[in-house]
Amino acid sequence: MTSLILFxxxxxxxxxxxxxxxxxxxxxxxxxxxxxxEMTATFAPAPVRITDFDAVWFQRESGARGRxxxxxxxxxxNPYALFEIFEPDEAEEDRADVRRxxxxxxxxxxxxxxxxxx
Numbered sequence: 001m002t003s004l005i006l007f008x009x010x011x012x013x014x015x016x017x018x019x020x021x022x023x024x025x026x027x028x029x030x031x032x033x034x035x036x037x038e039m040t041a042t043f044a045p046a047p048v049r050i051t052d053f054d055a056v057w058f059q060r061e062s063g064a065r066g067r068x069x070x071x072x073x074x075x076x077x078n079p080y081a082l083f084e085i086f087e088p089d090e091a092e093e094d095r096a097d098v099r100r101x102x103x104x105x106x107x108x109x110x111x112x113x114x115x116x117x118x
Contacts, residue, residue, distance in 0.1 A: 003030045003054060006075050007042055014058045019071065023057035024048045025103070051103070053110035070095075072102050074110055082106055 011021055024043045026034075028050055039048060046056075054075040062069035066088035074080040082102045086095050 003075065004034060004038055004042065006077075007054070007056065010056060010073055010075055010079075011042065014056075014071075014073070019058035019060045021046045021056060022059050025051040025053065025055040025057070027052060027054050030054050052107055055103075055106055055110075057099070070099065070102075072099075072106055074106060076110070080106075080109060 007024075015021070021043070024046050026048055031039075031048070031050055034042075056073050056075060057070065058073065059068055059070045061067070062085050068086045068088075070084050070086065072082045082105060084098055084102060086098070
């Protein structure tokens with residue numbers, strides 16, 4: 001299955017469950033393989049960043065107390081996700097730190113999977 005199909009299926013599944021796509025992370029090879037039109041049609045208006053793994057960030061409200069849930073989903077044949085809930089009074093700087101830590105953990109996981117298959 002191609003990366004574009006995996007991305008589209010993943011995004012569609014999450015959106016059906018109320019998640020909003022908020023960021024796209026692409027390996028350089030994936031970015032190079034996708035045309036600008038494919039990326040716009042699949043990812044817009046979410047920003048695209050180059051990383052060492054293919055993944056998508058989703059967010060949605062979580063519960064009645066104003067909390068926000070974020071999920072970082074690896075886009076690969078074997079799905080894997082990291083999940084975090086933020087309280088409404090948490091500073092954006094603290095949230096950004098947690099999201100960066102999640103990306104680092106995802107990178108470690110994705111690269112360990114890649115190393116095991118090569």
